[in-house]
Amino acid sequence: MSFVFDELVGQEHIIDILKSAAADSRTGSESQEMTHAWLFTGPPGSGRSSAAVAFAQALICPNQGCGTCNECQSAVTGGHPDVEIIRTEGLSIKVEELRELLTRVAWAPSMGGWRIVVMEDADRLTESAANALLKAIEEPGTRTVWLLCAPTLHDVLPTIRSRCRHLQLRTPSIDAVKDVLINRDKISASMADFAARVSQGHIGRAKYFANNESVRSNRNVIMQLPLQLGSLAAALQAAQTLVDIATEEANRTSESRDEMEIEKLEEAYGKGATGRGMATGAAKAVKELEKEQKSRATRLVRDSIDGALLDLATFYRDVMMVQSDNRDALINTDLQTQIENFAASTSSHSNLSKINAIMQARTDLAHNAAPLVTCEALMCQLARK
Numbered sequence: 001m002s003f004v005f006d007e008l009v010g011q012e013h014i015i016d017i018l019k020s021a022a023a024d025s026r027t028g029s030e031s032q033e034m035t036h037a038w039l040f041t042g043p044p045g046s047g048r049s050s051a052a053v054a055f056a057q058a059l060i061c062p063n064q065g066c067g068t069c070n071e072c073q074s075a076v077t078g079g080h081p082d083v084e085i086i087r088t089e090g091l092s093i094k095v096e097e098l099r100e101l102l103t104r105v106a107w108a109p110s111m112g113g114w115r116i117v118v119m120e121d122a123d124r125l126t127e128s129a130a131n132a133l134l135k136a137i138e139e140p141g142t143r144t145v146w147l148l149c150a151p152t153l154h155d156v157l158p159t160i161r162s163r164c165r166h167l168q169l170r171t172p173s174i175d176a177v178k179d180v181l182i183n184r185d186k187i188s189a190s191m192a193d194f195a196a197r198v199s200q201g202h203i204g205r206a207k208y209f210a211n212n213e214s215v216r217s218n219r220n221v222i223m224q225l226p227l228q229l230g231s232l233a234a235a236l237q238a239a240q241t242l243v244d245i246a247t248e249e250a251n252r253t254s255e256s257r258d259e260m261e262i263e264k265l266e267e268a269y270g271k272g273a274t275g276r277g278m279a280t281g282a283a284k285a286v287k288e289l290e291k292e293q294k295s296r297a298t299r300l301v302r303d304s305i306d307g308a309l310l311d312l313a314t315f316y317r318d319v320m321m322v323q324s325d326n327r328d329a330l331i332n333t334d335l336q337t338q339i340e341n342f343a344a345s346t347s348s349h350s351n352l353s354k355i356n357a358i359m360q361a362r363t364d365l366a367h368n369a370a371p372l373v374t375c376e377a378l379m380c381q382l383a384r385k
């Protein structure tokens with residue numbers, strides 16, 4: 001049994017720990033004290049929240065995580081009374097939201113086992129929210145199990161992480177990602193190989209890439225940029241292209257979601273029922289939601305530019321691989337000819353400084369530098385011989 005864990009790619013080192021913790025939790029023996037707080041960390045795409053959800057399923061499933069029974073399925077869809085999965089769209093999880101959550105999970109588990117909270121973005125807890133959570137974790141005799149997820153240990157307050165059992169996920173290998181795409185998502189072998197390489201171990205992104213023609217063609221445009229930096233004008237144009245593409249891609253993800261959220265909110269305030277204008281309370285709530293959406297959109301654009309810059313860096317990285325005669329590890333196998341030519345006409349020293357320039361631009365953007373200006377400065381540096 002324990003099929004839910006089979007879905008975790010490249011994480012064999014933690015699966016045994018989770019399996020035996022789930023098995024111990026149901027023997028009910030007093031000697032085996034259940035750990036009430038777990039912290040799953042790992043790079044984006046390593047599947048930290050999938051691991052946490054799989055563990056939640058194993059804790060409530062009569063078959064230790066079969067993946068097919070009522071308990072297992074309702075845990076994922078949000079229909080299980082004892083499992084709560086907290087996903088955050090906003091920039092932070094505020095103390096009011098956390099208090100509300102604590103009231104909800106204060107009751108004893110309805111099925112007699114555990115009440116489980118999966119928090120996908122524990123790194124977004126505000127300090128006061130984190131302190132409220134800390135009190136809940138420390139409460140003796142609790143039947144609640146907290147499964148927190150964050151990119152790294154440093155993203156969580158020391159007081160919280162010291163109370164948690166920590167599990168570190170790994171970036172799955174390109175071959176592991178490729179196998180999942182072929183076997184689980186029924187993607188052709190050649191596309192799976194390509195998608196796994198360019199997404200560098202990020203399963204979700206690999207699948208999205210393999211299934212979306214527009215994402216692939218946008219990437220093609222980005223990856224041609226290093227070959228088009230012949231003049232200052234061309235460099236500035238390249239910066240504009242990169243920002244435009246990243247913005248377009250980010251907007252596509254957020255627009256449909258924004259509309260759906262506003263519709264839902266208006267419905268909640270009874271817009272559909274009365275057919276008339278909304279009450280002031282509703283208008284205020286919509287305004288607040290729009291503000292939240294705007295800050296999310298800004299973040300999405302920045303994330304998207306960051307992704308494009310990382311792609312760009314893989315071009316120079318591949319050039320350096322060719323220069324050191326290491327062609328097996330190429331990421332951009334579709335551009336091998338261009339990469340070979342570029343390698344023949346440049347020094348590895350200049351390629352390394354270009355990669356450094358890209359990483360510096362990413363750092364600047366993370367510190368809220370203006371996207372277009374940052375990219376323009378970067379492209380001018382990349383244009384240098």
Ligand SMILES: [Zn+2]
Pocket residue numbers: 061062063064065066067068069070071072073
């Ligand atoms: Zn099950």
